[in-house]
Amino acid sequence: MTAAAPVPAAPLDGWPAEGQPRAIAKRLLRRYGLALAGGAIVAAWLGVALLARHLAPYPSDAVDVVQRLAPPSRAHWLGTDALGRDVLSRVLVGSRVSLLAGFTVVLIGGLLGTLVGAVAGYAGGRIEELLMRVTDLVLCFPPIILAMAIAAALGIGVRNTIIAMLAVWWPKFARLGRSLVLVQRNQEYVEAARVVGLSPATILFRHIMPNALGPLVVLITLDMGNAIITFAGLSFLGLGVVPPTPEWGAMVAEGRELVEQWWVAAFPGVAILSVVMAFNFMGDGFRDWLDPRSRAQ
Amino acid sequence: MVLYLVRRVGSAVLMTALATVMVFLIANQVPGDPVLAQLGDLAASDPAFVAEFRALHHLDRPLPERYWIFLEGLVHGDLGMSIATQRPVLDDIVQYAPATVELATAAFVLSLAIGIPLGVLAAVRRDSWIDHVARALSLVGVSSPTFWLAFVVLAVFYGGLQIAPGPGRLDPSALAPPTVTGLFVIDSVVARDWETLGAALAHLVLPSLVLAAATLGLITRTTRAAVLDSLGQDYVRTARAKGLTEWAVVIRHALRNAWIPIVTLGGLAYANLLTGAVMTETVFSWPGLGRYTFRSAVAVDFPAILGITLLVAVVYVAINLIIDLSYALLDPRVLRS
Numbered sequence: 001m002t003a004a005a006p007v008p009a010a011p012l013d014g015w016p017a018e019g020q021p022r023a024i025a026k027r028l029l030r031r032y033g034l035a036l037a038g039g040a041i042v043a044a045w046l047g048v049a050l051l052a053r054h055l056a057p058y059p060s061d062a063v064d065v066v067q068r069l070a071p072p073s074r075a076h077w078l079g080t081d082a083l084g085r086d087v088l089s090r091v092l093v094g095s096r097v098s099l100l101a102g103f104t105v106v107l108i109g110g111l112l113g114t115l116v117g118a119v120a121g122y123a124g125g126r127i128e129e130l131l132m133r134v135t136d137l138v139l140c141f142p143p144i145i146l147a148m149a150i151a152a153a154l155g156i157g158v159r160n161t162i163i164a165m166l167a168v169w170w171p172k173f174a175r176l177g178r179s180l181v182l183v184q185r186n187q188e189y190v191e192a193a194r195v196v197g198l199s200p201a202t203i204l205f206r207h208i209m210p211n212a213l214g215p216l217v218v219l220i221t222l223d224m225g226n227a228i229i230t231f232a233g234l235s236f237l238g239l240g241v242v243p244p245t246p247e248w249g250a251m252v253a254e255g256r257e258l259v260e261q262w263w264v265a266a267f268p269g270v271a272i273l274s275v276v277m278a279f280n281f282m283g284d285g286f287r288d289w290l291d292p293r294s295r296a297q
Numbered sequence: 298m299v300l301y302l303v304r305r306v307g308s309a310v311l312m313t314a315l316a317t318v319m320v321f322l323i324a325n326q327v328p329g330d331p332v333l334a335q336l337g338d339l340a341a342s343d344p345a346f347v348a349e350f351r352a353l354h355h356l357d358r359p360l361p362e363r364y365w366i367f368l369e370g371l372v373h374g375d376l377g378m379s380i381a382t383q384r385p386v387l388d389d390i391v392q393y394a395p396a397t398v399e400l401a402t403a404a405f406v407l408s409l410a411i412g413i414p415l416g417v418l419a420a421v422r423r424d425s426w427i428d429h430v431a432r433a434l435s436l437v438g439v440s441s442p443t444f445w446l447a448f449v450v451l452a453v454f455y456g457g458l459q460i461a462p463g464p465g466r467l468d469p470s471a472l473a474p475p476t477v478t479g480l481f482v483i484d485s486v487v488a489r490d491w492e493t494l495g496a497a498l499a500h501l502v503l504p505s506l507v508l509a510a511a512t513l514g515l516i517t518r519t520t521r522a523a524v525l526d527s528l529g530q531d532y533v534r535t536a537r538a539k540g541l542t543e544w545a546v547v548i549r550h551a552l553r554n555a556w557i558p559i560v561t562l563g564g565l566a567y568a569n570l571l572t573g574a575v576m577t578e579t580v581f582s583w584p585g586l587g588r589y590t591f592r593s594a595v596a597v598d599f600p601a602i603l604g605i606t607l608l609v610a611v612v613y614v615a616i617n618l619i620i621d622l623s624y625a626l627l628d629p630r631v632l633r634s
Contacts, residue, residue, distance in 0.1 A: 137315055142572040142609055148594040149602050229442045233576055236444045237591060249444070256448050256580060259456030266452070269445030276440040 035285020041278035049095040056089035060246045069261045079263035081254060087263060090246035091271050097158060097240075097247045098272070102228035105165045109227075110220050112166070113173025118212075120174070121181030122204045128178075135174045143168040144230065151239040161240050165230060176219055180212035214290040222283030225276035232272050248272050305621070309614040316610050317603060321364050367603065376607070377600040381593060386604035389589060395479025396466060397585035400577070401570040403505035408513040409563060416520025420528065421547055431517050438514030447507045447580035454503060462499050464582040471496060504581040508574055512566040519562045523555035530554070556627045564620040568613050 029036070048055060057077075064084035072079045078087035120131035138146075151164035184190060185208070193203045232249030234240050241247040248268040255265030358366070370377055376386035419431035454461035466481055467473060474484040474493050481497035527533060528551050536550045537543075575587035586605070593601035 136312065137319060141316065141606065142569070144573060144575065145590055145594070145605065145609065148575070148591060152594040153597055225440060229440075232442055233444060236442075236576065237579065238595075249442070252442070252445050252448060256444075259452045262452045262456070265445070265448045269442060269449065272442050272445060273437075273440055276442075277436065280436065280440055 031288065032285050034281045035288075038278040038281025038285065041274060042282065045095055045099060045275055045278070048092055049099045052093040052096055056086070056092045058086040058089045060089045060093040061085065061244050062089075069258070069264070071261070072263055078267045079261070081251075081264045082258070082261075087251075087267055090251060091248070091268055094246040094248045094251060094268060095271065095275075097245065098228055098232060098249075098275070101158065101162055101165075101231040101240075102224050102275075104162050105169055105227040105231065106220055106223050109166050109169030110173045110216070110223070113170030114177035114216060116170065117174035117177025117179075118181045118204060118209065121178035122185060122200065122208065131174070132178065135171045138168065138171045139175075141168065144233065147230070147234060148237070148239065151234055156239060156242060158241055158245075161231065161234050164239075165227065165234070169227070172223075173216075173219070176215065177212075180215060181208055184208045184211055214286075218283055218287045218290065221279055221286055224283075225279035228272065228279075229276055302618075305618060306614075309610075309618075313607065313610040313614065316606060317367070318364065321360065321367075321599075321603070367600075371607075376604040379593070379598055379601040379604075381596040381598040381601065386601050389601065390586065390604060390608060391479075393584060393586045393589045396583055397571060397574055397578070397587060399466075399480045399482060400501065400504055400508060400574055400583060400585060401567065403501045404508035404512065404570050405563075405567050407505055408509040408516050408566070411509075412513045412516030413520050413559065416517045417524050417547065417552060419517065419521045420524035420551075421543075423525065428521075431521065435514030435517040438510040441510060442576075443507060443511065444576040444580055446510055447504070447577055450503050450507055451580065461503050462496070464580070466500055466583065467493070467496050468500075504577050504583060507581075508570060508577045512570060515562060515566060516559065519558055520555065523558045524551050527551045527554040557624060560623055560627065561620055564616045564623075568616045571612055572609050 052060075062085060064080065066084065067076070067080050068082055068084040070076055070080045070084070076086050076088065078091065080086055081090070116131050116135065120128040120135075146168045147161075147164045150167055151161045154160035154164060181204070190203060190208060193207050198207075231240060232247070232252075235247050235249030236253045238250075238253065241250050243250070248271055251268035252265045255261070255263075255268075258264050367377060374387065376390070378384070379386050379389055382389055415427075415431045415434075419428040422428055450461075451464070455463050462468065471493065474481060474488045474490050474497075477484050477487050482494065482501070485491070485494040485497055524547070528547075532554075533546060533550055536546045541549075571586075573587075574583070574585055575591050577583065578585045578587035579591070586608075589601070590605050592598075593605065
């Protein structure tokens with residue numbers, strides 16, 4: 001490999017010459033190291049969510065009254081809660097609901113919002129006016145209050161809370177989707193596609209959207225942490241899961257009076273923090289990759 | 298300028314009106330029933346009692362008429378009766394707002410007082426340790442769930458180290474200062490009650506830090522990016538070339554031109570602090586609007602939710618207006634165009 005490496009041109013100062021694998025790896029690692037670490041953490045949590053039942057040392061709802069509120073020990077690495085349930089097991093199993101809620105809200109909300117925005121941006125005129133007015137209307141509300149009201153009205157449960165979050169989640173994607181389509185709409189390739197006689201739907205979804213995908217991926221990744229925090233928050237307030245189900249926000253709520261037994265509330269929070277930070281690292285990495293100018297900041 | 302103001306306020310009023318219509322529609326499409334949420338099982342099984350309750354809150358009227366009743370009341374400064382507390386919504390809001398305003402203002406002051414200098418330092422000493430610390434802090438601030446952060450600081454500083462007072466605006470046994478503004482810090486100064494002032498300030502430290510965390514992170518990031526951006530401009534090179542000290546360059550030239558993004562973010566952040574205090578108020582037993590909103594939402598108390606929606610809309614509109622007006626002060630070019 002080294003023998004085959006081309007003779008490098010005079011390297012710019014500070015920049016390793018092209019074609020030196022180790023130097024390139026070092027540069028990539030320096031620039032995208034955090035993003036890679038974020039990706040690894042997210043992947044690890046996804047693995048945990050899939051295999052939770054097998055990884056958890058105890059059943060997540062196994063009550064052990066003798067061992068209640070036991071501090072972290074070799075038997076219970078993260079201690080036990082007020083009912084003597086193993087905190088580690090509940091944190092591991094709890095990842096399922098949190099990640100599922102985060103992914104569902106951002107993916108479905110992102111899809112719906114982008115669709116609304118893209119159609120508005122491409123159609124223009126009255127359709128655009130109508131769709132964007134509705135979008136602005138929903139954006140008028142502080143999302144958490146609106147989601148709280150809808151979730152409370154629909155009744156407690158994971159599905160209802162996700163529906164409530166979806167109701168407030170799509171508008172920001174509608175704004176982004178519209179602005180992305182507006183940028184592309186007057187490009188020559190769109191004109192060409194129109195001249196050839198393709199239908200508006202084909203032009204929008206087969207030609208414009210693939211070109212606008214980058215910023216969407218960035219927002220979706222950065223937003224994932226946001227959605228996970230919001231869901232955990234609603235759950236903390238008692239609007240997320242029905243009690244015995246382990247979920248991170250609800251676990252913090254169960255332990256919030258227990259200042260002496262800090263491990264009950266602290267560890268589920270660390271889990272949330274780690275996932276959210278990992279998604280933020282990934283999102284920043286995507287952004288740097290797609291938009292080299294943002295790197296300077 | 299006047300025309301611009303009129304247009305802005307006009308469209309804001311229209312949006313607010315549409316927002317209340319939307320809450321009305323949502324309120325009547327959802328399965329939750331305020332009657333069942335409020336009355337006990339026994340009362341709810343008595344048709345006469347239920348009918349009386351519905352009539353009292355106009356729940357028996359058709360939807361457009363109920364909306365008209367609401368608008369009519371609004372003109373007279375009446376937001377209607379809360380179904381849950383059986384008090385006028387306006388009275389409830391007036392009672393709970395000061396605690397939230399005090400908390401949000403403290404958090405806002407903290408995030409500006411720490412965030413702006415930290416952001417400037419991070420930009421000037423780019424890639425130094427202070428830059429890394431600032432970035433790490435803002436990352437943790439943005440990524441932590443507020444309700445968890447609140448628990449952690451309470452556990453550490455109140456439960457563990459015992460150097461901070463517990464939840465609440467004052468100790469349970471302490472008397473609130475005589476009400477003038479409802480803000481304990483100001484009221485205790487008015488009453489020359491220095492002991493209460495100290496206690497009120499001490500009780501503010503932890504919750505306002507927690508509430509400020511996310512905002513602090515955002516303000517630090519934005520300040521850093523804005524100052525870095527203007528440090529690369531020609532006028533900064535000119536200022537340096539004419540021999541100004543580095544700090545004069547940074548403060549008088551670079552920071553001055555970085556104000557617009559900071560003010561934009563800061564204004565919106567204040568609005569978010571005012572409305573987003575639900576979690577912090579819950580963990581710190583803070584008797585503010587956040588908890589009132591939460592209770593109203595859970596009780597499906599639509600008059601209260603409607604009143605809060607209206608208040609929030611007004612706050613957002615007012616703050617957006619202030620932001621736009623302050624552009625004119627910060628950048629004389631805005632007025633000319």
